[in-house]
Amino acid sequence: MRVKLPFAGLEVEFADRERALQQVLEWSERGTRFPIVVFGPEGCGKTAWLKQSAELLRERGYHVVYVNPLQREFLAHTDVREVAGRFAEILAKASGRVEVELAYAAFNAARELVRLRRKNVAVLVDDAFQVLGSEKEAAFYVKSLLGLIEYPPESYEKIVAVAATSEGLSRREIGRHLWAEILPMWNMPRKGFEELYKQVPGPKPDFEEVWRLTGGNPRVLAQLYEAKWQPEKVVETLAEKKRLTLFAGSLSPEEREWLRQAVEDPDTLFARERIPLMEKLIELNLIVDSVPRRESWLWIDEPPPEKEPDLGIGRRVAWQSPLHREAVRRALKELA
Ligand SMILES: Nc1ncnc2c1ncn2[C@@H]1O[C@H](COP(=O)(O)OP(=O)(O)O)[C@@H](O)[C@H]1O
Ligand SMILES: [Mg+2]
Structure with missing residues (x-):
């Protein structure tokens, strides 16, 4: 199913990105060995693609959390009601650290889903690095996603972890460590x-x-x-x-x-x-x-x-x- 997306005050249907969706499909079949960090020009369609991916992974039987701390937005496709509840709680707070909390809540939610023995878990984090304050913290965030894949609280079948950013500087810091697979995305073909x-x-x-x-x-x-x-x-x-x-x-x-x-x-x-x-x-x-x-x-x-x-x-x-x-x-x- 193609998701509907906001576009200059209108609504459009997700278009194309056939190969990118095929790549998500492949990840869904075996999980991601490393967190995937996707960077690309601002407005190239990273958010749109992640939202379509959330839908695709849901259709494949995944429990999916998608969070965009910068836009204060989340999606939770799971039968574990507390997960969505937790995001809503954070959003309801007036605290100035809502964005940072949301970024970590995505990670915690994925961990919780694994702990509750949901076999296939996807965590899609959008624009998180911008809110994390420093490039170092962004790199550590990625490392904790890797920790979830490598040292899960329970055994699982597959985890798909993807983080997207248009922020070039944190990308470099992340690249210095070997905690992620970094892949660029360009504007649409x-x-x-x-x-x-x-x-x-x-x-x-x-x-x-x-x-x-x-x-x-x-x-x-x-x-x-x-x-x-x-x-x-x-x-x-x-x-x-x-x-x-x-x-x-x-x-x-x-x-x-x-x-x-x-x-x-x-x-x-x-x-x-x-x-x-x-x-x-x-x-x-x-x-x-x-x-x-x-x-x-x-x-x-x-x-x-x-x-x-x-x-x-x-x-x-x-x-x-x-x-x-x-x-x-x-x-x-x-x-x-
Ligand atoms: N494949 C697509 N199909 C339809 N609309 C898209 C697609 N990719 C991006 N858009 C729309 O273009 C605009 C910019 O895309 P967005 O995903 O927000 O970019 P990014 O997250 O990379 O900054 C948004 O309004 C989005 O809904
Ligand atoms: Mg975006």
Whole structure:
């Protein structure tokens, strides 16, 4: 069953991601040996995919908990009523640590389900690292998921543990340890994205044009729709939110030149002296670094193209979407 998803004030049906769902199906058959940590551009569809995965795992007889601490959201597909009750209790509290508590509640719920001898348990954690305060804590969170797989309180048949994030810095910290399998996910592939595009109502630009602007990023598509298809507006909002003029203004003339080159070709950032600039762009969630080889087993869903200058995709470094890149271009222009 395809889940319904919020989309710019509308409701759409989950589209495509065939391969990513196939991967979840494979995990459901044998469990995940390590927690799977999925990272990808903001708005590329991680949450949508996790929600569809929760449904798929439920259909396969799994007890499933899905938690998004950042959005204060949870789903519990299980006959153990206390699990949902516990989440609701945390959400009802006014405490400022609700987000952190929710992140740990997901882990505790999964542990509890194993303890109660539910054979197949899935724990899907969305946007947890952002609320955990530090990259170190994010890594420890992943380690505790691994602990559940390796040292369960009761014997179980299968555990599926997945955590998704768009946060590039914690990903690195997690990668330093061998506690997880880290897999990137990219924006939607062209054909699947077209399915989603078709669900957007009203008059709209040609698909070709929308693809060029979004690079297959569904959130950028939603923002374009809300902005009545005026890309300048989406670019301006992005630049405002990320305070890009201030950012560009804080750079040295040399760094600004590097940034200009990165707008033309993100791979130029992959040089020793430019790494600090690259880190800032990762922190601002503008680019993704260390983009792996385009072997399908290294990716969730379909890998992006090898190099696609029009969309800002380099071999090793890529702009999260063409409009993310555009927002930087605009900030540079403003300073000139
Ligand atoms: N495969 C998909 N089918 C339909 N809608 C999608 C799909 N992927 C993402 N969306 C929608 O696009 C928007 C951004 O996706 P989201 O999952 O929130 O991205 P992320 O979690 O990676 O930031 C949301 O409105 C979401 O419902
Ligand atoms: Mg999300």
